[in-house]
Amino acid sequence: MKTMYWKDNKLFLIDQTLLPDEIVYHECKTYEDVITAIKTMKVRGAPAIGVAAAFGMVLAEIAGENIEKAADKIKNARPTAVNLSWAVDRVLNSESFIDEAMLMYNEDIQTNKAIGKNGAAVIDDGDTILTHCNAGALACVDYGTALGVLRAANEEGKRIKVICDETRPLCQGARLSVFEMQQEKIPVKLAVDSAAGHLMQKGMVNKVVIGADRVAKGGVANKIGSLLVALAAKRFNIPFYVAAPKSTFDSENSIYDVEIEERDADEVLYFGKCRVAPEGTEIENPAFDIVPSDLITGIITEDGIIKPI
Numbered sequence: 001m002k003t004m005y006w007k008d009n010k011l012f013l014i015d016q017t018l019l020p021d022e023i024v025y026h027e028c029k030t031y032e033d034v035i036t037a038i039k040t041m042k043v044r045g046a047p048a049i050g051v052a053a054a055f056g057m058v059l060a061e062i063a064g065e066n067i068e069k070a071a072d073k074i075k076n077a078r079p080t081a082v083n084l085s086w087a088v089d090r091v092l093n094s095e096s097f098i099d100e101a102m103l104m105y106n107e108d109i110q111t112n113k114a115i116g117k118n119g120a121a122v123i124d125d126g127d128t129i130l131t132h133c134n135a136g137a138l139a140c141v142d143y144g145t146a147l148g149v150l151r152a153a154n155e156e157g158k159r160i161k162v163i164c165d166e167t168r169p170l171c172q173g174a175r176l177s178v179f180e181m182q183q184e185k186i187p188v189k190l191a192v193d194s195a196a197g198h199l200m201q202k203g204m205v206n207k208v209v210i211g212a213d214r215v216a217k218g219g220v221a222n223k224i225g226s227l228l229v230a231l232a233a234k235r236f237n238i239p240f241y242v243a244a245p246k247s248t249f250d251s252e253n254s255i256y257d258v259e260i261e262e263r264d265a266d267e268v269l270y271f272g273k274c275r276v277a278p279e280g281t282e283i284e285n286p287a288f289d290i291v292p293s294d295l296i297t298g299i300i301t302e303d304g305i306i307k308p309i
């Protein structure tokens with residue numbers, strides 16, 4: 001099952017807001033539909049929004065839209081992942097929008113399999129690996145980056161166990177990563193975000209593998225909570241790996257200059273449909289945080305494992 005597919009000049013995306021209960025493909029007929037799907041996180045995860053953005057450009061071209069305006073709006077749908085700009089610029093610089101988007105679609109799967117193979121080398125038989133958010137097939141076209149490493153280790157016959165952080169506020173770990181691991185029949189447990197330090201202190205975690213929205217000078221931006229996981233891993237000498245394709249690298253900027261997306265207060269004020277704080281409570285809702293390079297053991301890419309930039 002792919003996170004998205006292109007058919008009859010339309011983009012179909014699994015609506016990830018409905019997972020794990022319903023698997024429904026959401027139809028995008030215009031580039032604005034793609035932008036809305038990205039903003040509302042029907043499609044999410046850095047590589048997935050990159051490829052969706054590429055098809056958004058194809059939709060803009062088919063409809064005869066102003067290409068520069070469409071490119072600008074798509075790039076700004078979410079600010080933190082570099083993949084949106086990467087994908088839009090790649091399509092703009094190509095000879096055929098649709099051919100380039102299809103190429104990126106197919107490349108994504110091959111790239112993730114290469115990341116998986118490279119990353120599996122640092123996973124030992126019997127390891128329990130903690131992951132945060134969802135850097136799985138659902139965050140890409142297929143296979144996944146961080147979860148791709150776990151898939152590859154499992155395919156190699158290593159007996160691994162996975163702990164997924166719940167990942168408040170939108171519970172990508174609980175809803176999406178647990179779902180993916182269960183589909184793969186990889187033993188998985190769910191823990192609340194604040195349990196990570198305790199589990200590490202008790203010796204119940206051998207490695208951490210997470211994804212990234214941007215790898216830049218000085219560190220990595222990833223889902224809010226990644227920093228606390230990295231700090232705890234450092235304290236307890238647990239190797240902390242980031243799995244990320246080269247499309248997520250931004251060698252121009254310092255990671256501290258990257259805009260951290262702030263999302264709607266209701267994501268925190270409500271757990272699903274249930275309000276969990278008094279009405280009118282003021283909210284901080286940063287969607288990402290920064291893991292500094294010195295907390296990262298290695299970055300697992302399609303070309304091998306490298307030191308942070």
Ligand code: MRU
Binds near residue numbers: 136172223
């Ligand atoms: O807000 P999200 O769900 O798009 O955040 C996703 C993440 O933080 C992932 O870890 C990251 O995009 C890497 S996905 C391979």
